[in-house]
């Protein structure tokens with residue numbers, strides 16, 4: 001694999017495997033989406049995800065990664081990311097962010113979505129919508145010749161326009177034969193932002209996390225669960241994309257998406 005300033009450039013064969021890996025993640029998230037409802041527990045969803053990994057003959061990417069104990073990250077309401085599945089039942093009005101990764105033939109898929117549990121408040125809907133839209137605004141900038149931070153700037157300006165806070169502590173990343181590769185993709189333009197030119201063959205996991213209140217993060221005693229300090233609601237959307245000569249291809253695209 002070619003490397004450019006520390007960033008792996010994937011060839012068409014490698015992108016094809018990454019496409020399959022991410023399609024599997026999308027299909028599993030679609031199945032999970034159908035099950036999310038008041039009364040179900042995130043541990044039920046974890047079991048479903050494990051069954052599906054066996055079905056698809058893929059390895060869960062997160063289980064065991066730096067000691068993370070589960071296949072899914074299940075982050076409810078004020079939890080931003082890295083929440084553990086539990087036997088607690090989801091309640092009407094909750095929002096649930098699920099992040100999932102798999103390893104397929106040595107390559108990784110990684111995607112996250114936030115789901116509404118039953119009827120949710122208008123504010124929560126707005127947060128979900130703005131976070132997802134900011135992801136797509138970022139993806140639109142993933143064009144050969146653009147600067148990496150054009151992605152960050154698009155996410156940042158969309159979040160700001162709707163008064164959502166950007167959780168700066170967590171960033172997107174390159175992905176390929178490793179779950180996390182260079183470059184880091186912040187959801188804002190950092191003070192020192194050297195020009196990093198985007199090239200065909202780069203594969204990126206772009207993942208804005210926004211909140212309705214504080215951007216400050218508190219890590220719970222389990223050493224993983226990251227929640228907003230002021231307990232405000234938080235949402236998370238992530239797609240893995242490949243940069244092609246014609247622009248971004250969303251590898252983790254759901255079959256249920258219309259348009260995009």
Ligand code: MG
Nearest residue numbers: 099110111238
């Ligand atoms: Mg992820």
Ligand code: MG
Nearest residue numbers: 110205207238
């Ligand atoms: Mg990721």
